[in-house]
Amino acid sequence: MVHGPYDQLNPGSPSMKYGICTKKYPKALIKDTVTGIDGYPLYRRRSTDDGGFTKQHTLRAVGEAYDTTLDNRWIVLYCPLLSKVFNAHIIVEFYNSVKSIKYICKYVNKSSDQAVFGLEKDGAQVDEVARYESGRYISANEAMWRIFSLPIHAQNLTVQHLSVHFENGQRVYFTETNLQQQLEEPHDTTLTAFFKLCTLIDFARTLLYCQLPAYYTFDGSTKCWKRRVHGAVVPDHIGIYQTDALARVYTVHPNNRECFFLRIMLHHVVGPMSFKHLRIVEGHVCATFHEACRRLGLLEDDAQWREALEKSATVWSPVQLCKLFAIMLSTCQLYQPLQLLQKFKENLAEDILLHERQLFQDQQLQFKVLEVTNNNLSIYGLPRPVRVEQPVVCRKILREMAYDREELRRHVETNEPLLLEKQRAAYNTVLEKIEQSSSGMVFLHAPGGTGKTFVTNLILAEVRESGKIPLAIASSGIAATSLPGGRTAHSALKLPLNLARTENPVCNVKKNSRTARLLQ
Numbered sequence: 001m002v003h004g005p006y007d008q009l010n011p012g013s014p015s016m017k018y019g020i021c022t023k024k025y026p027k028a029l030i031k032d033t034v035t036g037i038d039g040y041p042l043y044r045r046r047s048t049d050d051g052g053f054t055k056q057h058t059l060r061a062v063g064e065a066y067d068t069t070l071d072n073r074w075i076v077l078y079c080p081l082l083s084k085v086f087n088a089h090i091i092v093e094f095y096n097s098v099k100s101i102k103y104i105c106k107y108v109n110k111s112s113d114q115a116v117f118g119l120e121k122d123g124a125q126v127d128e129v130a131r132y133e134s135g136r137y138i139s140a141n142e143a144m145w146r147i148f149s150l151p152i153h154a155q156n157l158t159v160q161h162l163s164v165h166f167e168n169g170q171r172v173y174f175t176e177t178n179l180q181q182q183l184e185e186p187h188d189t190t191l192t193a194f195f196k197l198c199t200l201i202d203f204a205r206t207l208l209y210c211q212l213p214a215y216y217t218f219d220g221s222t223k224c225w226k227r228r229v230h231g232a233v234v235p236d237h238i239g240i241y242q243t244d245a246l247a248r249v250y251t252v253h254p255n256n257r258e259c260f261f262l263r264i265m266l267h268h269v270v271g272p273m274s275f276k277h278l279r280i281v282e283g284h285v286c287a288t289f290h291e292a293c294r295r296l297g298l299l300e301d302d303a304q305w306r307e308a309l310e311k312s313a314t315v316w317s318p319v320q321l322c323k324l325f326a327i328m329l330s331t332c333q334l335y336q337p338l339q340l341l342q343k344f345k346e347n348l349a350e351d352i353l354l355h356e357r358q359l360f361q362d363q364q365l366q367f368k369v370l371e372v373t374n375n376n377l378s379i380y381g382l383p384r385p386v387r388v389e390q391p392v393v394c395r396k397i398l399r400e401m402a403y404d405r406e407e408l409r410r411h412v413e414t415n416e417p418l419l420l421e422k423q424r425a426a427y428n429t430v431l432e433k434i435e436q437s438s439s440g441m442v443f444l445h446a447p448g449g450t451g452k453t454f455v456t457n458l459i460l461a462e463v464r465e466s467g468k469i470p471l472a473i474a475s476s477g478i479a480a481t482s483l484p485g486g487r488t489a490h491s492a493l494k495l496p497l498n499l500a501r502t503e504n505p506v507c508n509v510k511k512n513s514r515t516a517r518l519l520q
Helices: 080-086 098-109 140-147 179-184 190-200 209-214 257-266 289-295 303-313 318-331 337-343 345-349 354-373 395-401 405-418 421-436 452-465 477-481 514-519
Strands: 055-061 064-070 114-118 132-136 159-162 216-219 224-227 246-249
Touching: 159 190, 159 209, 190 209, 190 216, 190 224, 209 216, 209 246, 257 289, 303 318, 303 337, 318 337, 318 345, 337 345, 395 514, 405 452, 421 452
Parallel strands: 159 246
Antiparallel strands: 055 064, 114 132, 216 224
């Protein structure tokens, strides 16, 4: 069970390509078996210092013989018992990842091996076209399996997928001819048909949504549930049959909070007749599915999240604490987020920068939630902050406006008289275009050391002092450092990194993202 050895002594070996073994031999010598980064195990291969063995081997290649030393790096994985019993080379490996299992299944389920053979008569002229023929090799056991027409595939248990959606939130397919009809009377889904079935059949009101396919089958043409006609008879219910059919309710990501809680209610409420009926708990109509789940006790409490915030509040800054709370809101499914907010409100608000406290008051948490999830606080059941200033909630815009205008005004007053004639011409040209809101491109061309950066920084200060937002963008990081608030074009405009090799390059800026709002 030795692979090779293949190296520079035998470059013509089938396993060698571009001077490297395609089977990645020799392997590394390691003390214990570990799992590699790709999911495949790296097996223990003992060195001579760790009890491994070596053997002298004569390698014959290119018409010559060479003496070489073999060790465990060249040994192929094998089971001594199998190799001895079958007297054959048998590779044995242990797989423990999904990727490895898929690799095995690929070989199990692939088609038969292909063989090439030739047919010719003695002394006949060689026909290059007819000489070789492509055929299929079928082993004896596979041939018998096919001759007796034994099944090669079997499917047990019927699986019915069940949809989850809000009221009037189902997917509707329409054309130009049936648009109005689909708007007025859309087809029922498995969920809406379940509600209608519960209003008509008493037995259906004893079932959960996920139990329905065992007793009913969904007719795709009429979009309604029908009784099964085969199966085990259900006692005390005439004409009802039970099968082993399974239901698979479509998954909903926890970030889609209300739909996620709707799915939970469908697994715990028996025989609902409408979306409103799902929200009725002990005679009380809940405003949301989240409230209904909370009243039924289907949600855990916030003890572990409360403890995490308490520990973090002792060592973390308010900015870090706000970000942690925002992550909890978006990923941890808090039971009562409003109570956590009220408990740690002072910790979240202390030590905020003075200009943010003056301009935006209690919007620090809102900014962090927007930065992490791009959602408003109302999505998570928390009150949105009352804004007395301009309703700007984009943190990128806040950063571009967080300049001391008084300091900028002093900078302009000090440096504007120092402009030379041509510098002032460029300075006035840019400011006139900004004042007139006219688009255009101004290219400032001058030798190094003549004040291009000085003019650019003065323009930035003048625009920022007036309350507008200029974007200082440079082509390189070194050039960006010479501009106040400067950034590279790849960072500010989300340019693709392989710009020169892309046929149709597109900036990676989503329509409603914070970067898009800043550019607007």
